[in-house]
Amino acid sequence: MPVGVSNRHVHFTKEDFKAVFGADAEACLLKDIKQPGQFACKERVTIEGPKGSIANVRMIGPYRPYTQVEISLGDARALGLEPPIRDSGKLDNSPGIKITGPKGSIQLKRGVILSKRHIHFSLKEAEAYRIKDGMEVRVRCGAGDRTTVYEHVLCRASDKYALEFHLDMEEANAAGLKNGDPAYIV
Structure with missing residues (x-):
């Protein structure tokens, strides 16, 4: 089977997307990815934890029913976070993070995970x-x-x-x- 390497990324709800990119903004396709209906977006954000921030984090579309940030262990350490290793969407007891885009910021109460292989x-x-x-x-x-x-x-x-x-x-x-x-x- 083919390998798919996943870099840090954000999945947004439509509401959270509008909060950081503006009320009239829509997610713009950069390129399709292997999973049907999913795509990398042109939009990028900055994520900020207690110890640091990481800029240019790409959005993966389409919109989701929850906002989620998937990072690596090295990213977590740089941000000062201890996220659990989880399957996508399993966000209970995960840390929050600040997400900043060109039109605003949101503070997630939860939603940061290390994606389980x-x-x-x-x-x-x-x-x-x-x-x-x-x-x-x-x-x-x-x-x-x-x-x-x-x-x-x-x-x-x-x-x-x-x-x-x-x-x-x-x-x-x-x-x-x-x-x-x-x-x-x-």
């Missing part, structure tokens, strides 16, 4: 791999001295997904991976 499967692909939504597997990827086996990789199956192994930038760099590299369930 996961594989997206279409329902047909999940059946072919004998995968059930929510199960965990081991994944091997990389080459030579950088070959890495990842434990506890969450499997997500839906008719809205396309086959792809998602991990964050730091995890990918540790194994020398880039988008499209092969990964294998072991």
Whole structure:
């Protein structure tokens, strides 16, 4: 299956998007990403924690029912946060963060996570791999001295997904991976 490397990003509700980009603003497509209906946006924000800030954090569309910030462990340390490792949308007991755009700022009370490594499967692909939504597997990827086996990789199956192994930038760099590299369930 192909690797999908995920850099830090924000998912916005429409209301929160309007608060930071302006009442008349709409999310602008930069490029489609592998998951059907999802896209990288031209819009970028600054996120700010107790110890620091990170500028130029990209929005991933479309709008969501919740605003969520996905960062790496290194980002969390630079920001002074201790977010949990979670599946997308599981925001209970996660820290908040300030998000600033060109037209305003919002202060989230919760919503910052380290995304749990996961594989997206279409329902047909999940059946072919004998995968059930929510199960965990081991994944091997990389080459030579950088070959890495990842434990506890969450499997997500839906008719809205396309086959792809998602991990964050730091995890990918540790194994020398880039988008499209092969990964294998072991």
